[in-house]
Amino acid sequence: MTSSMLFNIATFSYLVSMLAFFTFLAVKSKHVGLAGSLAAYFGFIVHSAAILLRWKESYDIGMGHAPLSNLYESVVFFAWTIILIFGIIDLKYKYRVVGAFVVPFALLGMAWAQLGMDSGIQPLVPALQSNWLLYHVITCFLGYAAFAVACGISIMYLIKAGKDESVGSAQSGGIIAMFPSIKILDDLNYKAIIIGFPLLTLGIITGAAWANYAWGTYWSWDPKETWSLIVWFIYAAFLHARFTRGWVGKKAAILSIVGFAATIFCYLGVNLFLSGLHSYGGGG
Amino acid sequence: MTTSNRGFLETLWDFFCSLKLAISLLILLAATSIIGTIIPQGTPPPEYLQTISAGKYKFYQALGFFDMYHSWWFILLLYLFTVNIVACSIKRLPRVWKAISEPTLVMDDKFEKTLSLTHDFRMDGDAAALRDKMVAFLKGAFAEPVVTERDGEFHLFAQKSPYSRLGVYVVHLSIIVIFIGALIGSFFGYKAYVEIAEGTSTSVVHNRADMKPIDLGFTVRCDKFTVSFYDTGAPKEFKSLLTVIDGGKVVFDKRPVIVNDPLTYKGITFYQASYRPAEDAGLYHFTVRERKGGAPVKISIQQGERKLLSDGSTMQVLESSQEVSKFIPQFQGPAARIEVTPKGGGAPQVFIVFQNYPEFDAQRGGDLIFSYDGSEEKMFTGLQVAKDPGVWVVWAGCFLMVAGCCMAFFMSHRRVWIRVRKGEVTLGGSANKNQPGFQLAFDALVDKLKQQ
Ligand code: HEM
Numbered sequence: 001m002t003s004s005m006l007f008n009i010a011t012f013s014y015l016v017s018m019l020a021f022f023t024f025l026a027v028k029s030k031h032v033g034l035a036g037s038l039a040a041y042f043g044f045i046v047h048s049a050a051i052l053l054r055w056k057e058s059y060d061i062g063m064g065h066a067p068l069s070n071l072y073e074s075v076v077f078f079a080w081t082i083i084l085i086f087g088i089i090d091l092k093y094k095y096r097v098v099g100a101f102v103v104p105f106a107l108l109g110m111a112w113a114q115l116g117m118d119s120g121i122q123p124l125v126p127a128l129q130s131n132w133l134l135y136h137v138i139t140c141f142l143g144y145a146a147f148a149v150a151c152g153i154s155i156m157y158l159i160k161a162g163k164d165e166s167v168g169s170a171q172s173g174g175i176i177a178m179f180p181s182i183k184i185l186d187d188l189n190y191k192a193i194i195i196g197f198p199l200l201t202l203g204i205i206t207g208a209a210w211a212n213y214a215w216g217t218y219w220s221w222d223p224k225e226t227w228s229l230i231v232w233f234i235y236a237a238f239l240h241a242r243f244t245r246g247w248v249g250k251k252a253a254i255l256s257i258v259g260f261a262a263t264i265f266c267y268l269g270v271n272l273f274l275s276g277l278h279s280y281g282g283g284g
Numbered sequence: 285m286t287t288s289n290r291g292f293l294e295t296l297w298d299f300f301c302s303l304k305l306a307i308s309l310l311i312l313l314a315a316t317s318i319i320g321t322i323i324p325q326g327t328p329p330p331e332y333l334q335t336i337s338a339g340k341y342k343f344y345q346a347l348g349f350f351d352m353y354h355s356w357w358f359i360l361l362l363y364l365f366t367v368n369i370v371a372c373s374i375k376r377l378p379r380v381w382k383a384i385s386e387p388t389l390v391m392d393d394k395f396e397k398t399l400s401l402t403h404d405f406r407m408d409g410d411a412a413a414l415r416d417k418m419v420a421f422l423k424g425a426f427a428e429p430v431v432t433e434r435d436g437e438f439h440l441f442a443q444k445s446p447y448s449r450l451g452v453y454v455v456h457l458s459i460i461v462i463f464i465g466a467l468i469g470s471f472f473g474y475k476a477y478v479e480i481a482e483g484t485s486t487s488v489v490h491n492r493a494d495m496k497p498i499d500l501g502f503t504v505r506c507d508k509f510t511v512s513f514y515d516t517g518a519p520k521e522f523k524s525l526l527t528v529i530d531g532g533k534v535v536f537d538k539r540p541v542i543v544n545d546p547l548t549y550k551g552i553t554f555y556q557a558s559y560r561p562a563e564d565a566g567l568y569h570f571t572v573r574e575r576k577g578g579a580p581v582k583i584s585i586q587q588g589e590r591k592l593l594s595d596g597s598t599m600q601v602l603e604s605s606q607e608v609s610k611f612i613p614q615f616q617g618p619a620a621r622i623e624v625t626p627k628g629g630g631a632p633q634v635f636i637v638f639q640n641y642p643e644f645d646a647q648r649g650g651d652l653i654f655s656y657d658g659s660e661e662k663m664f665t666g667l668q669v670a671k672d673p674g675v676w677v678v679w680a681g682c683f684l685m686v687a688g689c690c691m692a693f694f695m696s697h698r699r700v701w702i703r704v705r706k707g708e709v710t711l712g713g714s715a716n717k718n719q720p721g722f723q724l725a726f727d728a729l730v731d732k733l734k735q736q
Contacts, residue, residue, distance in 0.1 A: 063514075122516070122518070123514045123516065123518055123520065125518060125519060126519060126520065126521055126522055126542065126543035126544065127543055127544070129521075129543070129544050130544040132544075187720075194693040194694075197689065197693070198686060198689040198690060198693065201685060201686060201689060202686060205682040205685075205686065208678075208682070209679070209682075212672075212675060213544070213546070214543060214544045214546075214555065215555055215557070215668055215670075216475065216546070216553050216555050216668050216669070216670030216672070217475060217670065217672075218675065218678060219466075221320060221325060221353045223321040226317050226320060226321045226353075227321060229314075229317060230314045230317050230318065233310045233311070233313050233314035233317070234310075234311070234314050236310050237307050237310040237311050237314070240303055240306050240307050240310070241307055243303055244303045244304060244307060247307065262314075270321070274321055274322070
């Protein structure tokens with residue numbers, strides 16, 4: 001059994017989970033919803049095992065390092081963190097439908113990594129040979145994942161709010177009826193972001209600490225650093241929007257989606273379109 | 285002060301206290317920050333400048349887009365932002381402090397109506413006995429209460445984590461602390477760079493901002509620099525052995541400095557940043573023997589040096605290569621082109637010797653037979669040098685920020701009141717955050733009281 005095979009099994013589980021959640025939206029059977037969650041959890045366990053196995057494999061070929069060192073490994077880890085945060089919210093708040101809007105993000109990541117990327121284990125270049133890599137990447141990606149979940153919830157919010165407006169708040173039928181109320185969605189969005197915000201803050205701080213340790217400057221306005229700050233500003237705006245009339249609800253949901261778009265740009269776009277110190281993640 | 289003046293000042297104050305300004309500034313900062321990630325910062329490369337028109341160049345230049353994070357308008361935004369946080373906190377903090385230090389101890393009927401969580405019980409017993417029972421109950425199930433007597437009624441008040449209300453202000457304060465740390469660094473620190481050739485030392489580095497020399501006050505020597513590679517050709521490790529000498533005393537002796545493991549002395553830190561071969565500082569090794577016999581002699585010669593040989597001729601290295609096949613495809617490995625001038629002058633001979641073919645020079649037919657033993661190319665190590673006395677202030681700010689976030693997001697100020705009247709006990713509760721979570725806790729409290 002190689003880690004690559006396990007990653008494929010995890011990817012397939014997420015596919016099953018997503019399909020189950022979509023079916024759940026249509027047929028509203030509790031069992032189908034449960035099946036969706038169980039498939040996601042099964043995938044998560046296999047996924048975790050695969051990451052650990054890949055870690056071990058890197059030692060077996062004499063390059064031992066945590067599997068967080070290139071684009072392939074980071075996408076795989078990102079997908080893992082998305083399912084982790086989804087699992088926490090699923091277990092805690094039990095709104096199964098959220099899965100239909102969150103698991104696809106993880107599936108997308110895994111499918112892209114497994115089908116479109118070179119999965120070879122590469123040695124670690126000197127710039128990445130530090131424990132800070134671990135702390136930095138883990139905190140950043142947990143934060144990103146929480147924002148992915150918030151984005152999924154915000155999309156649901158906008159769909160639901162749009163429907164409520166056109167049909168009248170009394171009854172909106174069909175799939176939308178399965179969604180939690182907009183008040184709950186708004187609250188879940190906030191909950192996901194208050195998990196993500198401190199994690200992103202920690203991610204930026206560990207990045208700054210690492211930069212200071214490795215280069216002697218904790219902040220150099222490198223494009224990746226700057227984009228992480230942009231993301232942070234957007235979510236700070238979101239948090240304050242809640243205390244201001246006229247900025248709650250729809251505007252907050254849009255801010256959350258814009259925030260996740262900026263997150264994705266920070267993660268992938270910066271490497272593809274801009275140049276800077278974080279060559280990491282670039283070509284993979 | 286005239287009323288209009290007063291009105292103006294108040295309006296200004298309100299403007300700086302407003303949350304709308306905060307949100308606008310946050311979004312403005314996010315949006316403008318994008319510019320500097322698209323336009324190259326510092327001195328943009330000539331290739332980039334060729335891609336934009338002269339008009340655009342002037343425009344960018346005027347708005348400081350080539351160093352936008354230090355441009356007047358970006359700094360102004362940051363100052364506005366700071367004033368905003370300070371003003372807002374000054375306005376709100378006293379109220380929050382009052383809520384913490386002078387809690388409402390008495391739940392009268394009016395106050396009860398403002399609470400979303402209340403519950404009434406009928407209970408037997410006189411007020412004093414019930415009071416004692418309730419005090420014990422709250423102490424066990426929630427927190428130690430304060431008892432107030434008023435008009436023959438007893439009011440109990442208990443709270444948990446009142447200080448969590450300060451979390452938001454801790455976060456806001458942390459931003460100011462980080463700014464202060466950054467200012468300390470920019471006034472009292474520097475970022476510099478130095479290149480040291482192997483075997484040499486320096487006590488002067490150059491400020492990156494203005495290239496001005498900075499005297500370290502001690503000496504740094506580079507004893508050796510090495511690079512190693514993975515089989516794939518990717519670099520594995522860059523390493524300088526540095527010796528620090530202060531006042532004639534060796535403080536660090538051949539301390540390895542690699543990427544991600546710098547050396548710090550007297551608040552000044554040296555980081556492995558780059559390297560390059562020192563073209564004019566190599567040392568070459570040869571073996572020379574006379575054709576008529578005799579023991580071979582090993583000689584070492586520096587680039588540019590002219591060396592006297594046993595037969596009175598002199599030799600000099602003209603150039604060398606680590607891989608000669610680039611120039612002469614039939615041969616592989618290191619090679620050197622040397623010039624030998626006969627004793628007393630005369631036409632110099634120029635020829636190539638190869639490390640991998642030690643017998644090759646015998647075919648030339650000269651009196652001396654040379655073989656090449658390779659070179660020790662000297663390296664320059666490139667070190668980033670930084671001094672930042674503000675960095676610990678920044679880390680303190682970061683710590684406050686994370687701690688403040690946790691207080692603000694994951695803790696809540698929970699309060700419970702109990703009013704004891706004859707035969708009647710009323711429970712009231714409120715939390716400033718996470719109401720649904722508190723509701724569960726409150727219901728549990730009610731259940732527990734019912735069982736008593
Ligand atoms: C990047 C900068 C800032 C950060 C990271 C930040 C952080 C926070 C956080 C984490 C909260 C708690 C939000 C919540 O509980 O949901 C908060 C609340 C708040 N912030 Fe900020 N803040 C920033 C800037 C500002 C500014 C410039 C103002 C100026 C008006 C401001 C005013 C407030 C107010 C009034 C609250 C609500 C306090 C309450 O609970 O009543 N913040 N801030």
